[in-house]
Amino acid sequence: MRIVVVGNLGMLGRDLQPGLERAGYLVRGFDLPELDIRKPREVLDCLKEARPGAVVNCAAYTDVDRAESEPGIAFAVNRDGPANLAEACRTLGIPLVHLSTDYVFDGRAGRAYREDDPANPINVYGRSKWDGEEAVRSRLDRHIILRTSWLFGSHGRNFVKTMLELAREKKEIRVVADQHGCPTWTGHLEEAIRVLIDRIRAGSPGFSWGTYHFCGRGSTTWYGFAKAIVAGSRAWEGSAGPRVVPVTTEEYPTPARRPMRSILDCSKIGEVFGIAARPWREGLREVLRELGVVAGRGSFL
Numbered sequence: 001m002r003i004v005v006v007g008n009l010g011m012l013g014r015d016l017q018p019g020l021e022r023a024g025y026l027v028r029g030f031d032l033p034e035l036d037i038r039k040p041r042e043v044l045d046c047l048k049e050a051r052p053g054a055v056v057n058c059a060a061y062t063d064v065d066r067a068e069s070e071p072g073i074a075f076a077v078n079r080d081g082p083a084n085l086a087e088a089c090r091t092l093g094i095p096l097v098h099l100s101t102d103y104v105f106d107g108r109a110g111r112a113y114r115e116d117d118p119a120n121p122i123n124v125y126g127r128s129k130w131d132g133e134e135a136v137r138s139r140l141d142r143h144i145i146l147r148t149s150w151l152f153g154s155h156g157r158n159f160v161k162t163m164l165e166l167a168r169e170k171k172e173i174r175v176v177a178d179q180h181g182c183p184t185w186t187g188h189l190e191e192a193i194r195v196l197i198d199r200i201r202a203g204s205p206g207f208s209w210g211t212y213h214f215c216g217r218g219s220t221t222w223y224g225f226a227k228a229i230v231a232g233s234r235a236w237e238g239s240a241g242p243r244v245v246p247v248t249t250e251e252y253p254t255p256a257r258r259p260m261r262s263i264l265d266c267s268k269i270g271e272v273f274g275i276a277a278r279p280w281r282e283g284l285r286e287v288l289r290e291l292g293v294v295a296g297r298g299s300f301l
Helices: 013-022 040-050 071-092 124-139 159-169 186-202 222-232 267-273 280-290
Strands: 002-006 026-030 054-057 096-101 143-148 172-176 210-213 243-247
Touching: 002 013, 002 040, 013 026, 013 186, 040 071, 054 071, 054 186, 071 096, 071 124, 096 124, 096 186, 124 143, 143 186, 159 172, 159 222, 159 280, 172 222, 186 267, 186 280, 210 267, 222 243, 222 280
Parallel strands: 002 026, 002 054, 054 096, 096 143, 143 210, 172 243
Antiparallel strands: none
């Protein structure tokens, strides 16, 4: 079975493409400048030529703060791009797996969000991703929308690598301690997507298309996540390492508002597909090993 991975040079795509290839799939990866998902004719021609059995869309505009000043680009990539992919997939009869985010919620629920909870994004990024979800739903019946949260990995810019850089440079790191979420390792997300592709390939009658949540098991704050990163690495070479200081959202203002509690309930994907959430700390340990900064004795794990 041929699979097209859109956004294969991004943080998730760089784990997903080789993971699918190891599982025996023939994978074509596309990213800029070879494919611009904002251009519908380009998308259709690409999929016609590749002739995949399924498409996975990892491409997205993910700079949450910059999106506030660049809404046109954010919506073009996160709304119009998925719309173009879904329309091309409908025309060619191809199923689509589309990645989305916990930021479609406002963070006020006081409990973990389920797939059917009302969306109410509070920043441009979240609104553009929600509109992208709606564009897929309205155009293509055979779709999986997979929401995840606080993604981190060995590739690209992400919170883990930022904290490691700060650990080398600073004696004190101030991190927000009142925003709650579930960190998710790209390796665990790649495994979940691979299971979904396996099920699509099997062609089971009554396949449960729709929206699902998948993220790391266990919630924390950005402060708790940063503490775990610093404690689990040796990025500072021989010193005690930086002090991680908790601050409030009010003390650390950003251009974009963030949900205060965007924890996702992942029970549905387990019940339907048997995909179990994995502890985020396991993923962090793997990333620190891949980056060559895992601590020895006294590891936080």
